[in-house]
Amino acid sequence: MTDMSIQPLKPITLMGANASGKTEIALELARRLGGEIISVDSKQTYKLMEAGTAKPAGAWTDTPAGRAYLVEGVPYHMVDTLDPRATYDVGTFVKEAKKLVSEIWARNRVPLMAGGTGMYVQAFWNGLDELPPADPTLREQLAALAAAGGKEALYAELLAVDPEAARRIPPANIQRVMRAIEITRLAGRPVSQIWSGRFFDALPAHEGKFVFLKWAKELLAERIKRRTATRFDEWAGETRALLEKGYAEDCPGLKTLGYPQMLDHLAGRINKAETIRLITTASLAYAKRQNTWFGRYRNVIRIELLKFEDYDPAAIAEKIINA
Numbered sequence: 001m002t003d004m005s006i007q008p009l010k011p012i013t014l015m016g017a018n019a020s021g022k023t024e025i026a027l028e029l030a031r032r033l034g035g036e037i038i039s040v041d042s043k044q045t046y047k048l049m050e051a052g053t054a055k056p057a058g059a060w061t062d063t064p065a066g067r068a069y070l071v072e073g074v075p076y077h078m079v080d081t082l083d084p085r086a087t088y089d090v091g092t093f094v095k096e097a098k099k100l101v102s103e104i105w106a107r108n109r110v111p112l113m114a115g116g117t118g119m120y121v122q123a124f125w126n127g128l129d130e131l132p133p134a135d136p137t138l139r140e141q142l143a144a145l146a147a148a149g150g151k152e153a154l155y156a157e158l159l160a161v162d163p164e165a166a167r168r169i170p171p172a173n174i175q176r177v178m179r180a181i182e183i184t185r186l187a188g189r190p191v192s193q194i195w196s197g198r199f200f201d202a203l204p205a206h207e208g209k210f211v212f213l214k215w216a217k218e219l220l221a222e223r224i225k226r227r228t229a230t231r232f233d234e235w236a237g238e239t240r241a242l243l244e245k246g247y248a249e250d251c252p253g254l255k256t257l258g259y260p261q262m263l264d265h266l267a268g269r270i271n272k273a274e275t276i277r278l279i280t281t282a283s284l285a286y287a288k289r290q291n292t293w294f295g296r297y298r299n300v301i302r303i304e305l306l307k308f309e310d311y312d313p314a315a316i317a318e319k320i321i322n323a
Contacts, residue, residue, distance in 0.1 A: 010207060010208045010209045011101060011110070011111040011112070011113060011207075011208045011209070012029060012035075012110070012111075012112050012113070012208070012209045012210075012211065012320065013040070013112075013113040013114075013121060013125075013203075013208055013209070013210045013211065014026050014029075014112065014113065014114040014115075014211045014213070014320075015040075015114075015115070015116065015118070015121060015210065015211065015212050015213070015294045015300075016116060016212060016213030016214070016215075016290070016294065017116055017213075017215070017220060017286075017287035017288075017290040017291050017294075018054065018116055018224065018257075018283060018286060018287055018290065019054070019220060019223040019224045019227050019283070019287070020116070020213040020215060020220070020223075021213065021223075021311055021313070022114045022115065022116070022213060023054075023056045023071075023114065024313040025114075025213070025313045025316050025317055025320075026112050026114035027056075027071065027072055027074055027313075028313045028314055028316075028317040029110075029112055029317045029320065029321070030074040030110075030112055031074065032317060032321065033110045033112075033321070034108075034109055034110060035074070035104075035109055035110035035111065035112040036074065036075040036076075036077065036100075036104045036107075036109050036110070036111065036112065037071075037074060037075065037076045037077065037112045037113075037114055038077045038078055038097055038100055038101070038104075038111060038112070038113045038114070039076065039077065039078045039079045039114065039115050040078075040093075040097075040113050040114060040115025040116070040117050040120045040121055040124075041053070041079075041115040041116060041117055042088060042093075042117045042120065042256075043055075043256045043257065044056075044078075044079040044080070044115075045078060045079060045080075045081055045082040045088050046080075046082050046083075046084050046253040046256070047080050047081070047082060047083060047084065048084060048238065048241070048242055048245075048253075049084060049238060049242070049253055049256075049259075050234075050238060051231040051234040051235035051237075051238055052231075052235045052238065052239065052256070052257075052258050052259055052262065053256065054227070054231075055079055055080065056071045056076060056079070057071065058070050058071035058072075058076055058079075058080075060080070063075070065103075065107060077100050078093070078096060078097065078100070082253075083253075084242060084247050084251050084252065084253025084254060085247065085248075085251045085252065085253070086252065086253075087252050088252075090119055090120055090123045090128065091123075091128060093117075093120045093123070093124070094120070094123050094124050094128065097113070097120075097124055098124070116290050118290060118293035118294060121203075122203075125203050125204055125207070125208065126201050126203070126204075129194060129195055129196050131183050131187075131191075131194065132182075132183060132186040132187055134179075134182065135182060135186060138182050138185060138186070139178070139182065142154065142157075142178045142181060142182065143178070145157065146174060146178070151171060151172060151174050151177070152171070154174060154177050154178060154181070155171040155177055157181055158177050158180055158181050158184075161181060161184045161185070161190065162180065162181075162184050162190035162191055162192050164190065164192035165180045165184070165190060165191050165192040166180075168192070170289060172285070202297065202298065202299050203297055203299055203300065205299040205300075209301070209320070209323070210297065210299065210300040210301065211300060211301045211303060211320050212294045212295070212297065212300045212301070212302050212303065213303050213305065213316075214291065214294075214295070214302055214303065214304050214305065215305045216305065216306050216307075219305065219306075219307070219308060220287055221284055224280055224283045224284055224287060225276075225280050228258075228276055228279050228280050228283065229276055232272065232275070232276060235258070235262060236262060236265065236266065239254070239259060239262045239263065239266060240266055242254065243263075243266070249263050257279075257282060257283060257286055258279040258282060258283065261275050261278045261279045261282065262275060262279070301319075301320060301323045303316055303319070303320075
């Protein structure tokens with residue numbers, strides 16, 4: 001039952017790199033505040049993908065408010081909804097998340113957002129620039145360029161048409177690089193000239209409570225290594241099952257973090273130890289980008305985790321509530 005004396009008047013957004021332990025803290029907050037969780041994770045939207053996305057274990061259940069994915073009895077929204085063949089973008093996330101926040105408040109519950117997709121957090125709170133819609137033909141051309149020359153060829157194209165955008169977008173983020181080229185071509189001018197800058201404003205602390213879980217680098221690396229090794233066999237099994245169901249290796253779901261390496265393993269191109277190493281390396285690089293993104297915010301509650309014993313979901317939830 002919700003304790004109204006401590007219920008916040010603002011939604012809580014819990015941010016951090018992968019393997020930070022956001023889910024456990026979000027569940028603790030939900031139990032204490034009578035909350036419902038909205039996942040801010042572009043990977044966990046996919047069905048049939050649990051081990052590789054660290055999707056919280058739950059089940060679809062009929063509730064008075066409708067059918068919901070429940071994790072330890074807590075409604076956990078925007079997970080396990082999308083076919084791995086489908087694409088998902090930030091605009092869709094913002095639209096669906098805003099609708100959910102309104103519905104959660106209407107049920108006299110507290111909206112809790114938790115995840116590591118920084119662009120989704122920023123877009124939800126600061127809005128999006130008006131940009132031209134995707135062009136399927138142009139997308140196919142850019143995908144062909146990437147297939148022929150790799151991500152390096154795609155990034156070289158962005159560097160040629162908009163050096164400023166290339167400076168601001170990591171070369172490895174193929175989807176963002178592709179979208180920037182697409183917008184530049186469709187609009188007839190560099191996308192960096194279209195960006196209003198509003199997207200990169202500080203988060204509005206007067207509208208929400210923002211929390212950043214920041215692990216010491218070496219501790220986060222160890223957590224990522226352990227999680228990758230522990231889930232490896234299950235991850236391999238679910239990837240094999242997707243292929244057996246007819247999902248193509250290049251479908252959007254199987255392009256997400258770690259799955260390309262797992263596909264190489266299942267095809268016999270790399271052994272288990274090398275696969276774990278490659279996935280861990282990719283995960284660490286992604287975690288570094290996440291921490292860089294969230295680390296630039298100054299209007300957040302920073303939870304510094306300098307030793308493993310610092311991770312106490314109950315104590316951290318208490319600190320967040322009282323902040």
